[in-house]
Amino acid sequence: DADVTQTPRNRITKTGKRIMLECSQTKGHDRMYWYRQDPGLGLQLIYYSFDVKDINKGEISDGYSVSRQAQAKFSLSLESAIPNQTALYFCATSDGDYTDTQYFGPGTRLTVL
Amino acid sequence: AQKITQTQPGMFVQEKEAVTLDCTYDTSDQSYGLFWYKQPSSGEMIFLIYQGSYDEQNATEGRYSLNFQKARKSANLVISASQLGDSAMYFCAMRDNQGAQKLVFGQGTRLTINP
Numbered sequence: 459d460a461d462v463t464q465t466p467r468n469r470i471t472k473t474g475k476r477i478m479l480e481c482s483q484t485k486g487h488d489r490m491y492w493y494r495q496d497p498g499l500g501l502q503l504i505y506y507s508f509d510v511k512d513i514n515k516g517e518i519s520d521g522y523s524v525s526r527q528a529q530a531k532f533s534l535s536l537e538s539a540i541p542n543q544t545a546l547y548f549c550a551t552s553d554g555d556y557t558d559t560q561y562f563g564p565g566t567r568l569t570v571l
Numbered sequence: 572a573q574k575i576t577q578t579q580p581g582m583f584v585q586e587k588e589a590v591t592l593d594c595t596y597d598t599s600d601q602s603y604g605l606f607w608y609k610q611p612s613s614g615e616m617i618f619l620i621y622q623g624s625y626d627e628q629n630a631t632e633g634r635y636s637l638n639f640q641k642a643r644k645s646a647n648l649v650i651s652a653s654q655l656g657d658s659a660m661y662f663c664a665m666r667d668n669q670g671a672q673k674l675v676f677g678q679g680t681r682l683t684i685n686p
Binding site: 491498499500501503506514516517546548550556557558559560561562563564565567 | 604606608613614615616617618621623662664666670671672673674675676677678679
């Protein structure tokens with residue numbers, strides 16, 4: 459079984475709808491991240507959380523919100539989806555050790571019409 | 572602020588040949604970490620290899636090795652004996668040691684392995 463899972467894997471929605479993307483991990487990591495990737499580009503950080511009570515904005519948080527329900531779960535919401543939020547969304551986790559390697563989920567392809 | 576530069580948008584290599592993917596970085600930090608990730612056409616982001624700035628030896632993981640030249644600020648990925656399954660986008664990344672400690676990615680190199 460995958461260590462980091464994301465649901466849904468694909469989603470098509472309409473402008474103005476509220477959407478929630480979910481991330482779960484079994485790696486036991488404290489740190490979790492949400493990134494988005496636009497076609498042909500690298501990843502940009504949306505939100506991050508270093509533990510259940512710690513939530514921080516990343517570089518492109520406008521239009522998004524998050525919830526850290528437990529150490530293993532970190533959800534991303536689009537309050538009112540717009541077409542330029544069409545992207546590939548990744549959840550990642552890390553344990554804050556010497557390398558602090560981030561391990562990514564499989565991604566959610568979101569299309570906003 | 573950290574910056575990663577990958578100057579090869581695309582590379583084509585024959586199966587079983589070795590390939591080097593270039594990565595240069597810019598940082599004012601003395602302590603930093605460098606990563607390579609593989610993104611196949613299916614979209615997932617797969618961690619390949621890590622190199623710490625204070626690591627005395629170049630990192631190796633199976634067929635992957637990292638040619639780390641600190642003075643030149645380069646961290647090239649070497650894939651030995653390439654396979655068709657190596658066809659993918661490859662991203663070099665550096666961890667930002669401030670705040671979020673997010674990963675800063677380069678633009679990526681699309682590697683195509685020809686049979």
